[in-house]
Amino acid sequence: MPTISQRGQLMPPSPIRKLVPYAEAAKKRGVTVYHLNIGQPDIETPEPVLDAVRQSHFKILEYSHSAGNESYRQKLTGYYKKFDIDVTSQQIIVTTGGSEAILFGFMACLDPGDEVIIPEPFYANYNGFAVAANVHVKPITSSIETGFALPPIEEFEKLITPKTKGILICNPNNPTGYLYSREEMEVLKHICLKYNLFLFSDEAYREFCYSGKHFSAMNLEGMDNNVILMDTISKRYSACGARIGALVTKNQTVLDAVMKFAQARLSPPSFAQIAAEAAVDLPADYFDGIKAEYEARRDILVKMLNEIPGVYCPNPGGAFYAMAKLPIDDADKFCQWLLESFEYKQQTVMLSPGTGFYATAGLGKDEVRLAYVLNTGDIQHAMECLAAALRVYPGKK
Amino acid sequence: MPTISQRGQLMPPSPIRKLVPYAEAAKKRGVTVYHLNIGQPDIETPEPVLDAVRQSHFKILEYSHSAGNESYRQKLTGYYKKFDIDVTSQQIIVTTGGSEAILFGFMACLDPGDEVIIPEPFYANYNGFAVAANVHVKPITSSIETGFALPPIEEFEKLITPKTKGILICNPNNPTGYLYSREEMEVLKHICLKYNLFLFSDEAYREFCYSGKHFSAMNLEGMDNNVILMDTISKRYSACGARIGALVTKNQTVLDAVMKFAQARLSPPSFAQIAAEAAVDLPADYFDGIKAEYEARRDILVKMLNEIPGVYCPNPGGAFYAMAKLPIDDADKFCQWLLESFEYKQQTVMLSPGTGFYATAGLGKDEVRLAYVLNTGDIQHAMECLAAALRVYPGKK
Structure with missing residues (x-):
């Protein structure tokens, strides 16, 4: 029997999905499970977005351009303009979800053995794309005590080796909800220019900022050749299943390389591009209601968390995630115990263990x-x- | 300015798409261009397939299961059953096009530096996925004189090194249209078992066999742990833009590894899975009409080609491609010349140069x-x- 690859063995399983069988068993026992574990919003996908697909009239479901439909990319330039991001349609490559934007960015910029620095805790799937690209993730720890602010510049410099090719930042952050300030982005710029690094910027949650304004890496002056924006419509329009994202950069050499990866996989999904194009035309006030809803949720979540004895949760400035510190022995054990051995009024809650978001x-x-x-x-x-x-958990600290 | 990766530089540009600007210029001059260069069928996507999406009623465009919707995978087991392929829904991982099935297969089975043997001429994008996975393609040349039959076993054995991990076969073949016989598939089985290799089998054109019956690699006895089927609905239902494929194998270790890659990219496109599921329910005679149409096209194409002085085209047994030998100096020059400098009754033709399909x-x-x-x-x-x-081409031989 032939053996699978090293990278197939190294590939990390999803830390979020491993608890699913326990949740399913709990539901079979009649327990209501509140899913706070995944980034699948309950917000309805805007009707005009779904209707655009449902009312489409074409006869052949053809390949699109490998970079995505020109009409959609044209509209996206208008979308980015609203954030003072000046790009042409040629600087946008439509991808199959933000996932593919991350993979293409890694593939085009990093070689096997190269290193990318990522503040931890971070989105667990960065690990997966790094293993796929045979790239090493070098974590730099941010701490719950500072609300997960950017670690000091000296800490970054300690990690830089001749193999370091880039820094990846997710802003606002998944999993911490931290919104990086303009000053922090300028620190990253300073490091990237000093050490000649790419800055991969995952801005999937751009629209969801509650305390403060979002500052895009694309707006860092003098960084046109360093910044690779990785974007997605998944969260923006509650359209996770569309699988439409984008890689955006002004670095022509990177664009040319990414385009070759895009051609190899032929094209992004055609139905979903219709939906994505319609989404750009949503009224400007669409996000106001959504943002107000998320902000109300955040406020009650954070307030109630901090009222529980021994729990600490910094107030996240954006996205729709919060990291909380609990008085427990082991988050993995606790999250499993919640589903397997606990119920309160026939209900329980599904959370993501913090360990899955740290590389250290x-x-x-x-x-x-x-x-x-x-x-x-x-x-x-x-x-x-x-x-x-937390009142009855046996592993309470 | 940070430099892109070696693999970004090595990544081959699409040999098929590089002539596009010349075709566009010809059209601007008022010349009709017959596109025989790409595998985008003109056959209409079956209405029930498109209607399933247009009449869908969900409110949230959610992520699906990373392996694809269970309902779709269940139906696919019935689809494969018609070809005597016995698989469970757990042995099917729905992918974003056949492209992703190829990438996942390479990633899960092969490490950087490993070698995969592929009969050439071959589908050019295998090169792209190999570069993405840092895998080396070792071509084994099949020849137009034998109609592109499988090269003899000794030729395979000459290429095998300790780094060889697999053989990739496309059956029926793109670009040659060659339909491998059961006997040829048994030869591949013999080699794979003797040298402990994976057999990657791309069967995108399974339905399109005119001379003879298709024999799937999945039906090779004793090869359950070796065969990785890479499949797609793109050609089958003229649904290239759906981006729905599948990786199918009975090797549980490979399935587990591929599943981790699938989880990292979250899910295949949701709209298109609805279409794909509806496609499985098309009446059994759906392919009869399509096949008859393609066969008529093949017959006239091959006949007319062989009537041109100096041209030779073996009769392809499947898919919807033919490779022809022309009395020319250089296929790349000729294909560009057709678009740039030639017209006949205000018409010309766009072809794919043969060079793009050979690694040698x-x-x-x-x-x-x-x-x-x-x-x-x-x-x-x-x-x-x-x-x-060919009567007037200056580089005629």
């Missing part, structure tokens, strides 16, 4: 990520469950 | 690939153009 072994053991993708009523119920759980 | 330098210089994705009338016009062109 041992970190995140007393932290969990909560995605506030449920309505405020359900969030209240979920927090009551969590409070009750 | 210098091969394919007097060959072109023709995709018979136009109706018989247009194919006739196109062949008249080609005949006229």
